[in-house]
Amino acid sequence: MRNTARWAAALGLTAAAVCGPLTGSAVAAPASLYAPSALVLTTGHGDSATTVTPERAVTLSCAPAATGTHPAAAAACAELRGVSGDFTALKARPDVHCTRLYDPVVVTVQGVWQGQRVAYERTFGNACAKDALNSSVFAF
Numbered sequence: 001m002r003n004t005a006r007w008a009a010a011l012g013l014t015a016a017a018v019c020g021p022l023t024g025s026a027v028a029a030p031a032s033l034y035a036p037s038a039l040v041l042t043t044g045h046g047d048s049a050t051t052v053t054p055e056r057a058v059t060l061s062c063a064p065a066a067t068g069t070h071p072a073a074a075a076a077c078a079e080l081r082g083v084s085g086d087f088t089a090l091k092a093r094p095d096v097h098c099t100r101l102y103d104p105v106v107v108t109v110q111g112v113w114q115g116q117r118v119a120y121e122r123t124f125g126n127a128c129a130k131d132a133l134n135s136s137v138f139a140f
């Protein structure tokens with residue numbers, strides 16, 4: 001009788017050890033329905049990201065909901081979805097005219113957009129040229 005009790009206890013513990021992780025992954029499945037989109041955006045004055053010290057930085061997470069320290073996270077995520085995460089597709093508004101004063105501003109983006117690694121850098125001639133983008137993505 002003792003062997004039967006030991007056998008049953010061992011079988012129960014083995015089943016718990018084997019099946020336990022399966023129940024945990026079944027609970028976590030809904031979170032994996034969204035490809036991760038988490039970005040860090042920076043801006044600073046200078047010619048290149050390698051030499052500039054970031055003056056401002058924000059975080060932007062777009063899945064499953066727009067969050068982060070970006071002041072217009074929902075609008076920025078919507079705009080990025082509209083261009084499929086292609087930062088080069090963000091164009092300047094045609095009605096904005098900036099001076100040609102050269103005071104370069106560098107923006108960078110590092111992180112993940114819908115599961116794909118992102119590393120983007122762009123140098124604008126001045127802050128007006130950066131702010132002329134028809135987008136809230138770099139408006140921080």
